[in-house]
Amino acid sequence: MAGVTDYAYRRILLSMGAGLVTTEMVSAKAILYKNRGNDIILKNDEDMHPSAVQLFGSDPMIMASQAEKVCEDYDIVDVNMGCPVPKIVGNHEGSALMKDPELAFRILETMCRVLKKPVTVKFRKGFDEKHINAVEFARMAEEAGVSAITIHARTREQMYGGKADWSIIRAVKEAVRIPVIGNGDIFAPEDAARMMEETGCDGVAIGRGLKGDPWLMKRTVHYLETGELLPKPSMEERIDMILKHAELMTSHKGEHTAMLEMRKHLAWYTSGIRNSARLRGEINELSDMEELKTMLLRLSEASEVTEAVDSK
Secondary structure, three states: OOOOOOHHHHHHHHHOOOOOEEOOOEEHHHHHOOOOOHHHHHOOOOOOOOEEEEEEOOOHHHHHHHHHHHHHHOOEEEEEEOOOOHHHHHOOOHHHHHHOHHHHHHHHHHHHHHOOOOEEEEEEEEOEOOEOOHHHHHHHHHHHOOOEEEEEEEEOOOOOOOOOOOHHHHHHHHHOOOOEEEEOOOOOHHHHHHHHHHHOOOEEEOOHHHOOOOHHHHHHHHHHHHOOOOOOOOHHHHHHHHHHHHHHHHHHHOHHHHHHHHHHHHHHHOOOOOOHHHHHHHHOOOOOHHHHHHHHHHHHHHHHHHHHHHHO
8 A cells, every 4th residue: 555555564564464465556667767765665675575566557568677677575576457546547557457458468468478476466346337347357367377366346436435345356256266365345354254255265455454553464364363353452552563663664764754654654543542632733743753752651641541530
């Protein structure tokens, strides 16, 4: 997810038991033209596996050549043909390629032929309700040589709204022989189990549910393996994770950038916590690690007082 699954958060998710983590999507043309910022997005350490690098673009040769440049540090090259953002779609990239399966085939076939590492692809149910072509698109991707597919069970028109239609995941699973990973509306461990049961998919990709809740990964893995539902994190665990996240991000991007980017993460981490609304203004003014620690100390103290009152 753009702006979320950076180096710091991927490292956290791997520590939570993720079976695979994926970079923020990167433009193949941006790599070709050596755009600033790519090195930060593409950073991956030797112990961060299994990992996939996710690229988007519409030129088959550029996609293949640039994937070849950056895939050394990754186990898989994932192609994003599902991004619904207008700017991406307007460039005939992302989910726009679902309207041009011939070009999508050339991109995937060229990449599979050139690269020595597995190529996977992510796409959607269709572009809109009048053009539901996920099954045909999946068969095309399999023919092109991809090793697995991930399907987001919404149309591009839906963006991230409405309800994900898991029936399309089952339809795709029944249409191809390669592994199918389901995506859409996984916000609790039970959701993942239900998706696998209802669709027969081989794996589950968790996206927005992980914003501010890396424990969802650990709790989901544990639930799928044991059937036991782990408790949600305590306030102490939340605060420790926020500090760990901020420290990882600071070491990677520097304190100033890290604190600016931590603002949105803080809003997600503290969502639903009593008294957290009072922090919103402070979060938007956060500028350094000391301010963050002071803010979290106050949140911890307020939580302790609330717990003491509630226990009486």
